[in-house]
Amino acid sequence: MADVVFTFDDLNIGGVPDKLRSSDKDFESFEEGGKGKQSSFYGGAYWGETGGIESLSSDYGFYQDDSLEAGFTFSKYRPQEQQQQQQPFTDYGLLDGVSVNAASPPIQTCLEEIAKLGQIPTGIQDAAEMKKENQHPFSLASLGLLNNYGSGFKRLNGERRSEGANDITMLTKEEDRKLSTEEIMRVAGEMFIQSSCQTIDSISMLDHPFNLSFSGLSDQEIKDVELAGLLLAAAEKVGYQQYDRASRLLKQCDYMTFKTGNPVQRSVYYFAEALREKIERETGSASSKGLRRKPLFNLDEATMSLNPTTLACHGELPFCQITQFTGIQAIVENVAEAKRIHIIDLAIRNGVQWTVLMQALASRYECPLELLKITAVATNAKHLMEETGKRLSSFAQSLGIPFAFKIIMVSDMLDLKEDLFELDAEEAVAVYSAYAFRSMLATPNRLENIMRVVRVINPCLMVISEIEANHNSPIFVNRFIEVLFFFSAYFDCIATCMKQNYKNREIIESVFFSEGIKNMVAAEGEDRKVRHVNFDVWRAFFVRYGMEEVELSMASLYQADLIRKNFSCGSSCTLDMNGKCLLVGWKETPLHSLSVWKFL
Template sequence: MANVMCFMEGFNSGAVEDKFSSSSQGFESLEYGTEACKRSRDIYSLGSDYGFHPDESSLDNGFIVTKYDQEQQQQLSCSDFRLLDGVSFNVASPPIQAYFEEMVKLAGGIQDVIEPKKEKHVQFSFPALELLNNYRSGFKRLNGEGRIIEPRNDTANTEGATKKFSTEEIFRFAGEIFIQSSSQIVDGLSMVSHPFNLSFSGLSNEEIKDVELAGFLLASAEKVGCQEYDRAKRFLNQCDSLSSDTGTPVQRIVYYFSEALKEKIDRETGRFKSKGLERVQKVDIDEAIMSPNPATLACHQTMPFAQITQFAGIQAIIDNMAEASRVHIIDLGIMSGIQWAILMQALASRQEGPIELLKITAIGTTSKHLIEDTGRRLRSFAESMNLPFSFKIVMVSDILDLKENLFETDATEMVAVFSQFLLRSMIVVPDRLEALMRIIRKISPYIMVVIEVEANLNSPFFVSRFIEALFFYSAYFDCLEACMKRDNVNRVVTESRYFGEGIRNILAAEGNERKIRNVNIDVWRAFFARFGMLEADLSMSSHYQAKLLTEKFNCGSSCTLDMNGKCLIVGWKGTPLLSVSAWKFY
């Protein structure tokens, strides 16, 4: 459930080197997208182990995509799909809602509103910005080829209506001004000459202020990247006085990015104490994701990404096991287990024949009691569906201790592996990641479904991480603006406890302390190829399922569904956020 929190703390910790293996530059070398990266090609060499060598065309944030077969889609009717959205099976069905409501009850309910903090209003002028001329590629997003769903702006079609710019567009606008600007020194700060008058750009007064605030953040990041910390602090002081964690999405983003930049400065200058680390240790992110809590449940219920990826992923399993009588699911990080309630309802209502047994094996290294709670909920749900069900937990203190025989697979079973935001959390512990993949290879499942974060947040270069994180989180903050009121307590908790900590870790931490190291699907493809994995097609049913889910959310019109090769990319207004892919072993 709470999959929207996918980019938080790692699954596992351990003192290991940052390099993926001794024979390669590892996952950290797989991030690309800036001129700085081009000047450091040796760092980005992947080596023969990966069989992947970036060239000029790949050193940006674009995607190699294939066009979606719209003609085939039109020729097929809804009755042709083995769908999850049948009369007795959909996200709003009574059984699924009962499962969800049980988790809400355990979480103590979902609260709605908090007392908003007083927002700050200060007059300011546009700062001089000197960054982004070397980072133009950071502003390239999906180009629309292979797109299944385009984002819609319903208000823009109304005659005379003023277009509301998205959060990403505000930062993109500020970045373009930043790139185009010439600068001069005024009172120790670099002040920008306006390339054009913002009042004629179609921006509202609030948006103009947001663009200017975004400019201060970009300027501070540039100075941090250049290690000009005194100058950076001046811009950060402006950010502090103008940002707010309860204001516009731009004000909220700047608030958390500013906090992260200040911590980075303290770390770099030796002023950093243990305060930051102590704060992180008080929040067990993995446990927070697994256990029902109001913030994560509210996000699952109101934001579309988790349910879209879950339904598309489960549909892929159903499509590949349509006639299997004994199904064995190996879940690499089970969380709440709501995805398996979805599968159970589908299996219980399928027409191909009765299911003899659904077996789920959950792998864990911590929080065994939470996995046991999930198992109890699933057993109860299976009983309500009259579905033969078995649940087993494989607990190991270290992934290196995982052995093939612990899964107790049977020759009569059809095995599927489901990985939801687990692999990215192990990039920081590459020996564990490789060990896990070797075990999966030995098991040789019929299908492996992988849901991951679609972002390049693993660069060794600070500015590259900053730009990518800025657009990635802008999309989430923009979505929250569309889905929840600004004073909604669950929104504030989500932004501070999860997004804020994620931003802090990406920007301020280095070495093994930097747990959040997401990479995109092209990187995973190169990695999976080493283990004999071939990408499988997601069926038309999975595509349709994803499209159907977007229509069930009030903000679903802003979701984008794109195809990157055979992989489904779920985004917000064109910014990629999550990926769903299916794999087979040869």
């Protein structure tokens, strides 16, 4: 059983009772999305209409490990990209307030202010440190991180760029080879480094004698590189607290970009907005007071309802399905002989992921299931949790699965206690955490409490999905560069995968992406709620609690590759390994991580 890749081809979800249908009111908070095209995920009309399990190819069946073909490869993890050196934890991957002792490999850095190897900050910067940082802002051009993004430029269609110091000739095998959004940013970054001694206050970088070559780039790509260069220049001026000059550069960006343009233009549009908010916050303008009172868009709560946009993300972008199917495959393997299964979900949202587990368990004839219990943990939106429970209960009933749904509501994660869980000695307990920990990076005491409770419960395994990025640096320019390249890859992905779904694409970018970008770029201290760290930092954190990373089975990895190939844009979705952790990315830029853990 543990070696079998589960399938759902023979299961009919269309027979689920009509009360599974999401309400038309689910998406009232996004007026522009209320009339969008209905998307689907995992199960026909009741969970959506397209891109669900039924759309999986006929090859998606039962496979034994000994029959798996070597038709997929997972390359060794290369942080950021193939040629780039790994950055130290102390550079930008911080678990603020959490002490982690982890050795880092030897790395060169251009910043003397970065702590030495092997040291992890044990707390959020105090006021004195922040004041010192503001007095000595860093230049983007001298920043080792941006330099790495430029010098590590990826292969373009099999050919390398010229390595000359003043020659940025881009070589391609085909004249019509188009650069991705992230590649445009990388070219702009390298040009920015080489032209750092010049002043970029003109609308066109070509007006300056940088002695740079745009050979191999189309006219549109040249314009996009110029636009990205202006954005980088504006960010540097913000870092130097030269807000007037930054504002002038941002006005020049306005002439070249709009939120309905190509992916580069849309990226720059939203990052320019974030820089303006940063300036308003830093200068204490009247409008910034309103900004600080404005509640941050709650992405987790928005994804708790089955609205057209969240369903479109699941059905048209490969990342969620890859991490969900792969993680659930690991659970299926570890509870293969259990008759009573208890899932503790730390961030259940709309619960669609558990329809996958239910279908897998429904086909498990050799070991009949006596009870599947799901316990959802949350601090708010109880009514949405109850709706999720009703949908899952109806779905389980349609499959004939004995099911129980429990909700643990606490006002604060510090109040979470192990005795709140209804545990049975005969249960096989698994903990599932999909993007739950990132929201607590700013409050590490809550993160510590959850881990203490989970350790007492001692589950048979813990499946963890997180954003694979370094967006937690207290240094503005470090954080800006990381956020820019991360979202450049995402804007490129959205443009590729959702070409025909303009309405939902616009909502994703203008609501989901925009709010996150603004918070990560413009906010500081306690106001900065959106934070991410990469898997190396999480690994060091989990090890502290006596956890051991579990290797994903061949069946799990094959599952990931099957899902990837099921998407029309799957060829651009990349699967890499960081040790035993699966990294899911876009054109070799890691975006998500999936790892499985057990307690020693």
